[in-house]
Amino acid sequence: MDRNSAIGMGLIAVIILVYSIFFMKGPEQKTGPETKKATTAATMAPDSSAVASTPADDSLARAQRSSQLGEFGALATGQNQNLVLENKELKVTLGSQGGKVEEVVLKNYKTWDQKALVLFDSKSSRQEFTFQTKSGRTIKLSDLFFQPSAVANLTVKEKPAKAITFTAQVAPGQSIEQVYTLQDDSYQVGYQLHFRGMEGVVAQQPVVLTWTDELKRLEKDIKQNRNHSTLNYYTAEGSFDKLSASSTDPEAEKLEEPVKWVANKQNFFTAAIIADNSFSDAEVSSTFKDEDTTQVKTLRSKLSIPVQDVLGGKGHFTYFFGPNDYDVLKRVTEDFDRNLELGWGIFAYVNKYLIIPAFDFLEDFIGSYGIIIILLVLYIKLLLSPLTYKSYISMAKMKVLKPEIDAIKEKHDGDMQKTQAETMALYSKMGVNPMSGCIPMLLQMPILFAMFNFFPNSIELRQEPFLWAHDLSTYDVFAMLPFTIPFYGNHVSMFTLLMTASTILYTWSNNQVSTVQGPMKFYSYLMPIIFMFVLNSFPAGLSFYYFVSNIVTFGQQALIRYFVDEGKIRKNLEDYQEKNKGKEPKGGFQKRIQDAMKAAAEQEAQRKKGAR
Structure with a gap:
């Protein structure tokens, strides 16, 4: 997981947390004056009496x-x-x-x-x-x-x-x-x-x-x-x-x-x-x-x-x-x-025209809703596979450039602005877009948010059992606690624990090809723990979906890693560098970021010089 991908995941996590707190949270305290019950003049009687x-x-x-x-x-x-x-x-x-x-x-x-x-x-x-x-x-x-x-x-x-x-x-x-x-x-x-x-x-x-x-x-x-x-x-x-x-x-x-x-x-x-x-x-x-x-x-x-x-x-x-x-x-x-x-804006359209038709189609042939969720994951992962591949290739490019990036960090030890400016210059020279790892994940957000509305409101899952869950439309209770843990509850949802474990496994897999070090790597492992607290009382169907999704994604990345030749990626980057040697970087978003970082570094150098 490269730095920009980690930032992207962090932003997505923060947005989901805010969404779940402010849009999915139930009332918790007493309201205003009670409504008085009206009396009815009619008395119920047996039919036709x-x-x-x-x-x-x-x-x-x-x-x-x-x-x-x-x-x-x-x-x-x-x-x-x-x-x-x-x-x-x-x-x-x-x-x-x-x-x-x-x-x-x-x-x-x-x-x-x-x-x-x-x-x-x-x-x-x-x-x-x-x-x-x-x-x-x-x-x-x-x-x-x-x-x-x-x-x-x-x-x-x-x-x-x-x-x-x-x-x-x-x-x-x-x-x-x-x-x-x-x-x-x-x-x-x-x-x-x-x-x-x-x-x-x-x-x-x-x-x-x-x-x-x-x-x-x-x-x-x-x-x-x-x-x-x-x-x-x-x-x-x-x-x-x-x-x-x-x-x-x-x-x-x-x-x-x-x-x-x-x-x-x-x-x-x-x-x-x-x-x-x-x-x-x-x-x-x-x-x-x-x-x-x-x-x-x-x-x-x-x-x-x-x-x-x-x-x-x-x-x-x-x-x-x-x-x-x-x-x-x-x-x-x-x-x-x-x-x-079904959510607002694009999230509702994703549910109406992508998720619900697929769910209804599977429902016509399969009686187990747990199996339907598994097949729904495979269907969505197939649709998103080009984005998954592109995201992994971006991380692989960052990995093969890691020796040069480490050298830049050592050269400008402690000077973050110069380090970032020179790192961006390296990316530009080698033809690497640092945003290409983040953008695919952001494009998947509509589906991520659509699921937050689909599973809690899907009447098809109501009172439908799967494995130890008696009702996929509400949380599964694998064990009851004799006390209440703040923000977690008094029950243990096994599907939520499985989702958390699989997310940690997925994060570990990403970090094998990541250039992220220090606090960013720590936060990537902290987020699954936070989600364990947030999703413990969410529908079991949602947690099971994310668990299966993580396992399938892990398998996808293992398959891509098997077929991707990092040596060939390195050679392609060097060929790009040789082909464009002496040329000015093309305009665009990356060029503007590079110029902004360079200007900031120069201003910081002048500030330090003036301070002496």
């Missing part, structure tokens, strides 16, 4: 409730019935009180403790539609009892679907209608809200949807789950944004512009609502309670729906309840795939 919403003898309470609702008073009492829309992916339970979603179960997934994965229920996730009447009343749909239809079979976009309609008859020719539609093999639930003939009753004020979602703990590592849970939103003008996932303080945003969709995004799952048109404005917030290990965060959205959309039959929306799978998300709506954290 009926339960009295109020005691039969509570006539006074019913009368007061009816009086408060005015022209909607006749809808204040009734029975809550639960009906179900179901396909291969979802089981959606709907309640006739409020005509609302009461529970959503993702049928093909389990929680970390192998229970049914309930993404949405009436206790932890509450939606409230409210609107204003011309008489000055505020009406909540949850206060009204709707009459459900039977489950209807229909075709939506050429696919079989099922639908349930909830109707609240306000007066002859006046009704509130809610329609839920679920297609086969879909995570999307169509929703339509229509106020029929209500122009004379409803005020010209927005219908407001308030959604409070107390995210349940679905994963073993709640700290990682919190770090990847937040509220995302997308404006009608095409701008994606989100609340901070890692903030330890309450987060809130007030959006005056129209919003297309809002998503309550967890590590691996998302619940969202998407408007066919748009919400006229929105208020979003996020809080969490550090001591509560059953709840991840509380996300809250307040969305305004133009009343004319609801009166005119244009109140069309889509709920999404599903996994953060790229192939699933990209088919929902514009930029909805950004609910899967």
Whole structure:
């Protein structure tokens, strides 16, 4: 490893550390005031059964409730019935009180403790539609009892679907209608809200949807789950944004512009609502309670729906309840795939167009995700092999010039500026670019950073075992410690230890052809130890990937070293020197560095002369 390569690796290491600390770190302390839990009027009942919403003898309470609702008073009492829309992916339970979603179960997934994965229920996730009447009343749909239809079979976009309609008859020719539609093999639930003939009753004020979602703990590592849970939103003008996932303080945003969709995004799952048109404005917030290990965060959205959309039959929306799978998300709506954290800028493109297609291809033929990771390493190493070869040749050139470099150091003992200037002159004379060893490593950085986002967010690895790891999407626990080591934790990740050992082996291999001496060589061995602390609580899949990558790289370099003739490299450098003897160095980056170092050396010599 030459000096510039070592510097390059050091810079990469520092950037990764900063990235992991500020972008991958979970909340660690208590937030602001706790969010009070709202009570629900509806009571859950078995599917298709009926339960009295109020005691039969509570006539006074019913009368007061009816009086408060005015022209909607006749809808204040009734029975809550639960009906179900179901396909291969979802089981959606709907309640006739409020005509609302009461529970959503993702049928093909389990929680970390192998229970049914309930993404949405009436206790932890509450939606409230409210609107204003011309008489000055505020009406909540949850206060009204709707009459459900039977489950209807229909075709939506050429696919079989099922639908349930909830109707609240306000007066002859006046009704509130809610329609839920679920297609086969879909995570999307169509929703339509229509106020029929209500122009004379409803005020010209927005219908407001308030959604409070107390995210349940679905994963073993709640700290990682919190770090990847937040509220995302997308404006009608095409701008994606989100609340901070890692903030330890309450987060809130007030959006005056129209919003297309809002998503309550967890590590691996998302619940969202998407408007066919748009919400006229929105208020979003996020809080969490550090001591509560059953709840991840509380996300809250307040969305305004133009009343004319609801009166005119244009109140069309889509709920999404599903996994953060790229192939699933990209088919929902514009930029909805950004609910899967793939990194920003070039890192996201690397994941979308390089990593994910290869991973999906391998997944079609191989059942073991550990084997898939190994093959993914080989695929990436094959793509990067030209850069690996170029980097090694650069280090080999530095090695054959080591006697001349050592002579320069001895000649200018202690004078770093003169040493560097003369060393650069030697490189120029021999046709060696000192940056050629560093640049290939920098070009590999997009893939390095892409992996930091791919593995912690890849739902394909969720609950997938390999060797001693029970779940490649979180850290493997080879042994538990009776104490906690600062910055390391209270567990030992064997994949992280293997990655550390292989990195040290790789560093030792590089140092065999390196000109680096002294502190730089020490730091090259220190960095793997630092990464052992940083990555101990990262997903096992990531550590295993780096372990395999190091072994393959070590093998690549051994193979290149076997076929590279250092004597021939030395002869090529001498031929270049002879061919260009007496010629001025060509311009360019290297020439500018050489001139700058020469000027600095001259200034230092003049300074010392003046000091005498």
